[in-house]
Amino acid sequence: MIQLFHVSKYYDRRPALSDINLQIEKGEFVLLMGPSGAGKTTLLKLLFGAERPDDGQILVQNRNVARLRPSDIPYLRRTMGIVFQDFRLLPKKNVFENVALPLMVQGASTFETRRKVAEALKAVGIDHKKDHRPATLSAGEQQRVCIARAIVNSPIILLADEPTGNLDPHLASEIIESFKVINARGTTIMVATHNPQVMAQANRRVLMLEQGKLIADPKAGL
Numbered sequence: 001m002i003q004l005f006h007v008s009k010y011y012d013r014r015p016a017l018s019d020i021n022l023q024i025e026k027g028e029f030v031l032l033m034g035p036s037g038a039g040k041t042t043l044l045k046l047l048f049g050a051e052r053p054d055d056g057q058i059l060v061q062n063r064n065v066a067r068l069r070p071s072d073i074p075y076l077r078r079t080m081g082i083v084f085q086d087f088r089l090l091p092k093k094n095v096f097e098n099v100a101l102p103l104m105v106q107g108a109s110t111f112e113t114r115r116k117v118a119e120a121l122k123a124v125g126i127d128h129k130k131d132h133r134p135a136t137l138s139a140g141e142q143q144r145v146c147i148a149r150a151i152v153n154s155p156i157i158l159l160a161d162e163p164t165g166n167l168d169p170h171l172a173s174e175i176i177e178s179f180k181v182i183n184a185r186g187t188t189i190m191v192a193t194h195n196p197q198v199m200a201q202a203n204r205r206v207l208m209l210e211q212g213k214l215i216a217d218p219k220a221g222l
């Protein structure tokens with residue numbers, strides 16, 4: 001599903017990632033941990049084609065994302081859902097409209113849109129708020145709307161960067177449970193976080209980055 005071979009990425013000749021080797025199977029739920037500056041966000045950006053590696057190979061669903069033409073990147077993204085720490089919801093649209101956005105961009109029918117949005121909202125337990133505007137929701141609810149928007153296209157892979165970063169432990173806990181539900185339906189998930197609560201509660205494979213190096217990965221014997 002996701003494979004990295006000797007991947008390095010430099011910013012101003014300083015390595016953000018050094019010689020990363022990694023394999024993630026279909027259906028896994030993986031946590032990418034490590035302190036601030038360890039390279040977590042950089043790794044996610046490489047996976048969705050926002051950055052390119054300086055060395056090595058990255059295969060996502062058997063496609064070499066390091067060599068994708070810019071015109072191929074939208075196709076890659078369509079198979080991925082992405083969740084960021086800051087919500088980036090449209091304030092003047094309600095929950096339904098925010099989640100429907102990726103479908104409307106693709107020209108989905110009204111019927112299809114209603115069905116898929118309802119399903120995504122249900123998966124994260126927020127279907128009862130579909131007519132509300134983002135500002136009237138709690139931070140945890142807003143983040144769940146973002147997750148619903150990320151999964152509305154039934155992505156094969158869900159990437160999340162510090163999805164609990166602004167949330168208190170109770171709300172963070174709800175987010176983690178949402179990820180478990182989504183994962184149980186077959187979506188491969190990679191969550192970057194420095195929150196130990198997420199690691200403890202998710203109880204899944206943990207990849208540990210430190211200064212751009214992969215220093216722990218149980219599957220690779222690290």
Ligand SMILES: Nc1ncnc2c1ncn2[C@@H]1O[C@H](COP(=O)(O)OP(=O)(O)O)[C@@H](O)[C@H]1O
Pocket residue numbers: 011012015016034035036037038039040041042043
């Ligand atoms: N666009 C950028 N330009 C220069 N340096 C960057 C850029 N993005 C990240 N870095 C550097 O790369 C390293 C890894 O950053 P990042 O991947 O954001 O780490 P994390 O997400 O684990 O906090 C840090 O030293 C950071 O300063």
Ligand SMILES: [Mg+2]
Pocket residue numbers: 040041042161162
């Ligand atoms: Mg980061």
